[in-house]
Amino acid sequence: MIAPFHRLNVNNRWTEEDLVNRLLVEWPVQGSKALSVQQIQGRNWGIALNPDASRQTRFTLRAPADKRSASLYWLGTRGCNDMHIRLDVKSLVGQMSVLMRSDPEIGQSLAVYFAPGRVTVQQEQNSQMKVLASAACPDIQPRIPFKAVFAVMGSQFALAVNGHG
Numbered sequence: 095m096i097a098p099f100h101r102l103n104v105n106n107r108w109t110e111e112d113l114v115n116r117l118l119v120e121w122p123v124q125g126s127k128a129l130s131v132q133q134i135q136g137r138n139w140g141i142a143l144n145p146d147a148s149r150q151t152r153f154t155l156r157a158p159a160d161k162r163s164a165s166l167y168w169l170g171t172r173g174c175n176d177m178h179i180r181l182d183v184k185s186l187v188g189q190m191s192v193l194m195r196s197d198p199e200i201g202q203s204l205a206v207y208f209a210p211g212r213v214t215v216q217q218e219q220n221s222q223m224k225v226l227a228s229a230a231c232p233d234i235q236p237r238i239p240f241k242a243v244f245a246v247m248g249s250q251f252a253l254a255v256n257g258h259g
Contacts (some may be wrong), residue, residue, distance in 0.1 A: 104116075105135060107135065108134070108135065112125070112134045112135060112217070113186050115132045115134050115139065115141060116134055116139070118132075118141045118142070119132075119134075119139045119140065119141055119167070119168065119169055120145070120169055121142065122172070122173065122174070123142050123171055123174060123177075126144075126145050126171070127142035127143060127144065127145065128142070128143050128144070128145045128147065128151040129141070129142060129143075129151065129168065130142075130143050130147075130151040130153060131153040131155075131166055137165075137167065138155065138164065138165060138166045138167065139166070139168065140166050140167065140168025140169075141168075141169050142168075144229040147198060152184075153166075157188075162201075175246075175247070175248055176246060176247045176248065177244075177245075177246050178241050178243070178244070178245050178246075179243070179244045180241065180242070180244075181241065181242040181243075181244075182241050183208075183239060183240050183241070183242065184239050185236075185237045185238070185239065185252070186208060186210075186234065186235075186236060186237070186238075187236060187237065188209075189207060189209045190207070190208045191205050191206065191207045191208070192205065192206045192208075192244070193205045194206060194244065194246060194251070200220075201218060201219070201221030201222075202217075202218055202219055202220075203217070203218040204216075204217050204218075204251065205217075205218075205242065206242075208231075208234055209234070210234060210235055210236055210243070211230060211231060211232060211234060211235065212228065212229070212230060212231055213227075213228070213229055213231045213234065213235070213253065213255060214227070215227045215228070215253065216231075231255050231258075233255050233256040233258065234255065239254050240255055241255070241256055241257075242255050253254065
């Protein structure tokens with residue numbers, strides 16, 4: 095049985111498609127999924143689809159000309175203690191961060207930062223930032239594809255880039 099949605103704020107400017115997509119954003123992940131992106135009122139939201147879905151799952155995040163970054167919001171893993179995530183990055187320009195866990199109310203989060211030649215894992219605890227690990231990673235270079243695999247089990251975290259852990 096799927097837990098009920100906590101609360102969904104509905105905007106009266108949403109189209110029917112926006113509402114359906116926003117509900118898909120909130121749908122809790124169960125089993126293997128492929129992440130896709132959908133724009134809802136100008137914001138990129140992640141939608142979990144079945145891996146064999148006919149819908150296109152590849153997407154590109156590009157910062158608009160007047161901004162320094164682009165973001166993708168995905169709530170599907172909220173409440174999941176254990177997860178295995180694979181990222182296939184076709185081309186990295188600049189830096190990329192993945193916020194793995196976040197609870198702003200108590201000031202806790204776990205994020206992974208990818209930059210040319212480096213990977214950093216950073217934790218926020220009691221609103222204090224701390225670098226847990228930072229390592230050279232020659233596999234991450236501008237415009238060169240790489241794969242990153244994350245495994246989170248409770249408080250344990252593992253990361254591999256192109257098969258190197």
